[in-house]
Amino acid sequence: MSTLVIGGAGYIGAHVVRLLLHRGEDVVVVDDLSTGAAHRVGEATLVELDVAGPDAQESLELVMRERGVTSVIHFAAKKQVGESVARPTWYYRQNIGGLANVLAAMEGTGVSNMIFSSSAAVYGMPPVEVVTEGTDCRPINPYGETKLVGEWMLADCERAWGLRWAGLRYFNVAGAGWPELGDPAVLNLVPMVLDRLARGERPKIFGDDYPTPDGTCIRDYIHVLDLAHAHLAAMDHLSSDAELTEHVFNVGTGTGASVREVIDAIGEASGLDVTADVEPRRAGDPPQLIAAPDLIRDVLSWKAEHGLADIIRSAWEAWQAGPRRIG
Template sequence: MKVLVTGGAGYIGSHVVRLLQQRGDEVVVIDDMSAGVIERLGGAKLLPLDLAAPEAMTLLTELFKTEKIEAVIHLAARKKVGESVELPEWYYEQNISGLAHLLGAMRQTGVTKLVFSSSAATYGMPDVPAVSEDLQCEPINPYGQTKLIGEWMVANAARAWGLRGANLRYFNVAGAGWPDLADTAIANLVPIVFAAIRAGKDPVVFGDDYPTPDGSCVRDYVHVHDLAEAHLSALDYLDRDDRPHDTFNVGTGQGSSVFEVLDEIKKVSEIDFKIDVQPRRAGDPPYLAADVSRIRETLGWSAKRNLHDIIESAWNA
């Protein structure tokens, strides 16, 4: 199969590209290279492009025709929650216009298979510990809102012209499938802690008085290699005539506290660093993990790697 991967030079995208290549699929990548690394692509053809640019739909339509694209995995998006709060208009322009241009080009060229990178940020602050896909989504920031609107766009395209879409709601992604595909951004807990250690600073924990076993927030951490495999499972699912669901959580179904993550980093790194405990941040739910029964039962996918695997692979990378 010939697959277009948008954002394929990024952290998650490069893992998806490599797995597709390993199983024999031909891959074309679109990436604006704002966070991409060209060496990650393994020979995949690259078209540098901002999907939100006015000329994007025309260029995409030409690409679909000339490259004979058969399916799309769409990961390209802006994804920093804090930045989305500061620049909401830009986030709407980037994430929603980019998807609109992509869907428009797919419609014009008859490409009907799309795996869409969504997020657990669509849920907002649910008051249940294990979040199922049937829970009403109430995103609390522009980033989460753009991902939910993206899911609506996929559903509308399915009704309007027969798109076969699957939305993957990621939980907390970390680790590295290969050392050369490390997360180079310092935006999530694990790379933030690593950066603090390298700088000789104490990692910061926001809140140790939550109603959790050790007082710190609990989250569902999924290995990026497992997540990439979920994309391939979702892509294959789109070939089925019987597709009872179009939205899936991607996590482990188990939570790990911030202190547990830090303890694992101490073990793996063999560095006994101190921790700087600060007051809670507004908007952090105490416990958030995925109900993963749907993706397990429908796609046959489940995470194979645990917290130790995540931290060890990230540290080695």
């Protein structure tokens, strides 16, 4: 019996792989290493494979049979919003095509449990400040659309052949569980600020005239290690005999931090001057987006343990352990 982690060499996936290994699980990772790194998977078996490729279903079925896979955790996806707008057909081919191959392989081998990396992007720009799983899903870009379609596919497979599944809608993931597993990409606020500081430049704030206490956007930041534990809680729930009455779960803290508060926290953790330049607003940024985490707490008995200070401190330690150490 083993767990197949697709995209397990990436930022979030590597944290889940490490937690699974720590509790003695047999883990096999499938990753194309386009954004991940082989050294991140530790003692897990690594199979280099693009799940959106032409022969992916057959290769996945072989892995599932040979390794006695009983659960799949699916992280692999392209996730840059701007890129998805510029290349929508490619995003659908990668994210939806890849998921279709995985689900077909699961059906063909009788593997019935899947945890799917979804996203708060499925909500788009909701007309509420605190988002529940019942909030209307109206994604505003192809990336968010692929995540919502992915949830639909899982629900369809549940009806067709009995898939047991959970979709975790991530909010703003940051931090590091271990310094060597920091976020390697410069796509989100915390690494973007650290990247600019490493280049001797000021951080940027896109808009300081929003209807929030300090004028900057407010988001719900979740520690990547808390998020990883949420995956294990979901996997254990699927593996039990529990009736699955809920399938999608917000993964957040229920509290928000503004862009300026995050930048100030980076200054406190690093001791650096984080005076920011204010730029015009970016199109499509809602003033506030916070998760209601009640459902995941009630159903999966999970809640976040780390606050913003922990997130930023761990992100700073991970940055300083990497190749672009500051100072």
